[in-house]
Amino acid sequence: MCGIALIVSGIRIDLSALLLNFISPASQVEQEVVFSVDDIKTALLRRGPDSLGSKTVFVHPKISYSIEGKDVSVIEREEATKRDLGRNSEIFDCTLSTSEEHCRLDNGIGTKPFGELHFLGATLQLRGVNPIVQPLVDTSGNILIYNGEIFGGIHVSSDCNDADILMQYLGNCCHCSSTEHIRACSSPGKGQSSVHELLSRIKGPWALIYWQNSSNTLWWGRDAFGRRSLLVHWPTSEDPRLLLSSVSPFSPIHESSGLGNENEMGKLNFWEELPCGVYSISMRASSMERYMVGEVKKHEWTNPMLRELIKWERTSVEPKPEMSYDSNKKVPSGQQDIHSAHSFERQSESGFMQTTILTPSQAVLIALRESVMLRTSLNTIYQAVVFDCGQKAYSPVAVLFSGGLDSMILAALLDECLDPKYEIDLLNVSFDGQSAPDRISARAGVKELKKVAPLRRWKLVEIDADLLKLTSETKHVMSLINPAKTYMDLNIGIALWLAAQGDGWVYEGMNNSISADYQRVKYKSEARILLVGSGADEQCAGYGRHRTKYRHGSWLGLHDEMKLDMQRIWKRNLGRDDRCIADNGKEARFPFLDEDVIRILLDIPLWELADLDQPTGVGDKKILREVAQLLGLYEAAVLPKRAIQFGSRIARESNRKNFGSNRAANQASAGSVVIYGSSNNISR
Template sequence: MCGICCAVSFSVEHFSRDLKEDLLCNLKRRGPDSSKQLLRSTVNYQCLFSGHVLHLRGLLTAQPVEDERGNVFLWNGEVFSGIKVEAEENDTQIMFHYLSSCKNESDILSLFSKVQGPWSFIYYQASSHSLWFGRDFFGRRSLLWHFSNLGKSFCLSSVGTQASGVADQWQEVPASGIFRIDLKSASISQSVVLKLYPWKYSSGGDDIRECVHNSLTEISADLPTFVLVAANEAKLYLKDPVVPLNMALPQAAFETHCSSISRSPLTRESLRVFLTDGHTKEVVQQFIGVLSTAVKRRVLCLPRDENLAPSEVLKTSNGKANVAVLFSGGIDSMVIAALADHHIPLDEPIDLLNVAFMTKEKTIPVNFNKKGRKQKNHCEMPSEEFSKRAAATAAASPGEQFSVPDRVTGRAGLKELQAANPSRIWNFVEINVSLEELQRLRRTRISHLIQPLDTVLDDSIGCAVWFASRGAGWLVTQDGAQPYQSSAKVVLTGIGADEQLAGYSRHRVRFLAHGLEGLNKEIEMELGRISSRNLGRDDRVISDHGKEARFPFLDENVVSFLNSLPVWEKANLTLPRGIGEKLILRLAAVELGLTASALLPKRAMQFGSRIAKMEKNNEKASDKCGRLQIISLENLSVEN
């Protein structure tokens, strides 16, 4: 994981040899192990490259890297497959070696088409005055752009700064393909032309032309008038890293595998009925295999004290965990944790990060009202005074005020994992957040990470993920609870499961209205928008702690496997909640020996953690969130 940035200026008087302090600070938080800047200057333009590295594999390689021909490379990614990177090698060096040997545009596209894993990059090709940049197919790594001074400068960065107004917004670089800017031409014409090399979405020529046209129109809509977007003249493209979604429909009428299930109480035996079918069992085992491999790649690509004996590791690191899981006890995080257990050395703990936001009803003392009356409407309490009292109470007896749904299922999930492998140390970290802490840290640290996204849903999920991934909470053991700070640099998250396996309520609504054809289209739409809806935001939020987010469900081989299956082998929405959605994942959980968690219905993080109930109860998820706009308005008033 790295913080990468390139600031370009076409005007000497507008060029600064240093990044703004707040942007530099935000980048360093992403990459605390190494920081370096590099200047490239020509008659027509100046480029300031800034790289900040979180060291996770091979030898520590400071960025940006450069070669004797003046090429410069910034890499924020992980090569998990497609290009060979040995355990002791650094993928930044490997990627730059291949890039430096590329003779033309086609070679560059061929290279990035091979890479399996999350990435964003910036590459300056000196001989052609070209600046190449982009994000992977799913947009698992953040990259933003910011155009200013009427075309005299622009900036690319993993993370932005607090925007001071609508006209000064950072925007996410679309995960539509790779972009190239001819810097010399741009300085002469005084307009920036973004040449797009798109992902090839289908094998049909007309289809890809239509997709490219739509992409160009969508991208241009959010850009200033002096920035133009155009398809590359050679009509070159990147090869889609996953197989197309199987849109097949059953020839016969679609019925439940076992109609009696919908009428009987849900138990683990309900799911076992499905596994009596040979084909279903084989598909589930194949799914476990491909997902297990994805988890393995993501938990082994990091440095460990491998030369020490197990007893010495425990002595020197005090049972240090290298991997953490964003953990609600739900089916997604349970399966990820169980598979991580298969591959992480047994003497190494795994941190289970469980976040809860204070529930007002359970924390208000009866005598809080100065007049001695019980307060009927708990939401009417002064938030600042309430938070101070609640935080003090929480510190005295951690956990008692935070019995939110995800805390309850998390504790139950912990018991399942302990039963499955009692030899493993499972660090269940209870992360408790008061209203005062939420509001203070949203204002000072989180809001700019969520932006440019700005809805109530983005606020809720962004804040919840930030606190969870920070890993500062209470380590709960049989002997009680003690303060704990997770040191894990890698954070596994289950994002991608709901999108692919019909886990959201909107999937069920679409299925009831339009059948399997409508469900297929909904899943296709979910995958198509996941880069702009979720992943850039989550990457920025988690990386702010000097940690790297890894997404096993979005491994290219996992997505290709699930895309190859007909939809009825992944979900059966004729069955009740808690069994029909994400059916293949529930069956995998049963095969892995998990019990109660296999039957838990989907519960969104914002509701399971109760952050959605903290401040306002009458908001819609899609509403613009005023809490994310406050800082912008404050900054604007100060500047004016």
């Protein structure tokens, strides 16, 4: 998938259930808009979709009349009025039209106000035999735009498209939203569920917008971990529209080198990351003022397992005194319970069930392998692409590759899951040529991968960049990271954006090796799926601040910091990363953030995941270092953690450019400095 957007205008939005002291702005005031439909279309088209579709519908009041609870015609009502029954009343309902002209027909409403819903759907099709164009509209008038993948919870066969299947399931949903009605509709024999109950079942990243015609209800949301971007503009007095979009359009303020006036600053704050969850608006007409109104509600996840993952509570946080914990041991003394070992059953050839006891690292390896398999299964659409291209070599899946622990594990697992006939592109970006730490470790990593998988054709794509020459590109990435605004966000965004382009150099020669007989040639990766290691550090204590928290707060302090990281990853990382990668017509997939992987890691005692009494490169992410050893990656298993902004050296170049030197940048805590409003000039 690729990107979605919705613009809602002409409807009075009530946010009082979400925001305290919220006052709904007037919805009918004509004002100059910050972003138009065409602006958002342009932003979505930049992502290189296979198709971009749009649909505009109008929601307007439909007035009928009731006498003693029975709907009657206007003539019958007039006759009843003449008889002075005193029991008649107006009923304001909603109806959907496909054109403004229909809205203004004399259908009992004259030229009364109406609401406008403009749906935009950009599709990067990776699954399904038949091409699709969004928005999808079914025979009942329901409308869906979907950006995501379904890896479980709802069955999607290899020749089907996620959005098509989801549309079918949504069409069978009831229009209930309360807990009582959910229970009624989900009772045995009913065969129906509510929209948000269905969405709670989905495993995988998603963002969606759905119009349920039977209930005049608009649904939208993003998955519980925010793996797909969805920005929101809540109505304000300056712009009373409700807007949803996968990405912010480019704003004229990004052309300027200074702050500008207050109106320009308002544009910078136009969007915010939509908090993870499912939301709805039930449209209705006001009987007093005869305008369209809708109250926004946020719905709780109904899947018990999902609710547990969101809480991110670990059963075993700190070893008990009687365990005689020794940091040099693999496990605390006497620890042999269900939290330190996992088991699975399989049927033997003789027909008997056999139980295999797994160590924690073995359980994590199995879960990660399954996660990578789900995210790299090549469906019919891929086979058609390869056949049409007629290429001898083709790389359908790439890895964001630093040569570090996380990317090495993903590369090795991808080799196990992907047909040997395919090449694997390893995308590595450097702002310091061959001297950047990530370039050095990437080259070493390729050598080790060739030892464990000698039959695979690995392509290390070396993407060289010069920050001083990226003026227009930097301004564009600033719009992609929006609403993030710090130099750290920008540095990471630029590195991810360039890496996802896959436009660099590879070595051609004997076995594609870096040796005396190689030749460095231009190469552009055509892979549309990019595996990214996000979530590994947050879940396995890979950051330096985790070690600091452990020193000051022991195990409980470490757990609280990791929990905070996971519960804010949607806002700090994933939305930004998804937007920067998707801008190149690529789809980021995060194997470490698979629901089953998260569950397995939470089941393991914290001291099994990390031993921060040990040195860097040994105790941090201990569980993943053991996984790497199981895969035969012994050199990668001892590599220290390096963030992409430091490993690629873009942070150093950014510090010199914007602060004059690394020393000045460190004194100013450059990474957390907000770009706009600082005394530094981003474009100088």
